[in-house]
Amino acid sequence: MNKSYCIAVIAVMLLILSACESGGNLKMINRTSFPVYTSVDSDSVVTIEAGEDHVFKIDTDTQTFLTGEVKRNVPVWLVGHTFSLQDRETNEFVDETVVTIKAGKTLNVYLDPNRASIKIVNNSEHIVTLAEIWEIKPTSQTRVGVMEDIMPGESQWKRVNHVTPQNTFSYRLIVYLDGEDGYLEFGDYDTILAKDEQWLVNVYPFTE
Numbered sequence: 001m002n003k004s005y006c007i008a009v010i011a012v013m014l015l016i017l018s019a020c021e022s023g024g025n026l027k028m029i030n031r032t033s034f035p036v037y038t039s040v041d042s043d044s045v046v047t048i049e050a051g052e053d054h055v056f057k058i059d060t061d062t063q064t065f066l067t068g069e070v071k072r073n074v075p076v077w078l079v080g081h082t083f084s085l086q087d088r089e090t091n092e093f094v095d096e097t098v099v100t101i102k103a104g105k106t107l108n109v110y111l112d113p114n115r116a117s118i119k120i121v122n123n124s125e126h127i128v129t130l131a132e133i134w135e136i137k138p139t140s141q142t143r144v145g146v147m148e149d150i151m152p153g154e155s156q157w158k159r160v161n162h163v164t165p166q167n168t169f170s171y172r173l174i175v176y177l178d179g180e181d182g183y184l185e186f187g188d189y190d191t192i193l194a195k196d197e198q199w200l201v202n203v204y205p206f207t208e
Helices: 003-018
Strands: 021-030 036-040 046-048 053-063 071-080 083-086 096-102 106-111 116-122 128-137 140-150 155-160 170-177 184-187 198-203
Touching: 021 036, 021 071, 021 096, 036 053, 046 053, 053 071, 053 096, 096 106, 116 128, 116 140, 116 170, 128 155, 140 155, 170 198, 184 198
Parallel strands: 021 106, 116 198
Antiparallel strands: 021 053, 036 046, 036 071, 071 083, 071 096, 116 155, 128 140, 128 170, 170 184
């Protein structure tokens, strides 16, 4: 075996090895003002704080010049205080989707705000058994969501729609405490939420 042949064989082997790629990356960039929570490939939930990003390393088969492009579909669960996934076909908000990861590549996902939210902090000694979210317009009032069973010292949040130039409204919150008669009322016609805004409501005990 002559020297030139050996060099050629080594060069081919190095080319094959350099062309082998296994695994890809999914990079999520949180561009909202609040945390987002995600589980990728049915793994544990990761919190991505406002303005931060996180890279998920995804296993794939090995890609070479012989196999062609290698890719894998990966399930993703993703929610944020002011972010929701949106189904392009139905135009509805969803919490789950599937992304395609290519071997040796990084998929960047930019999480831009598209919702508002309401967050309740229960500072009382009673359970918040029910909190009704009402959308208030000049000619109508519509209950658009509820939060239930918020324990003392705990909090709960819910995504809601934000106002637009074509659709202006405000929010009212009706809160019921376990063991108390009546209810607490928060918000009014001035409680208007823009995109990427959160209405923080602190619940305290009834006063005598």
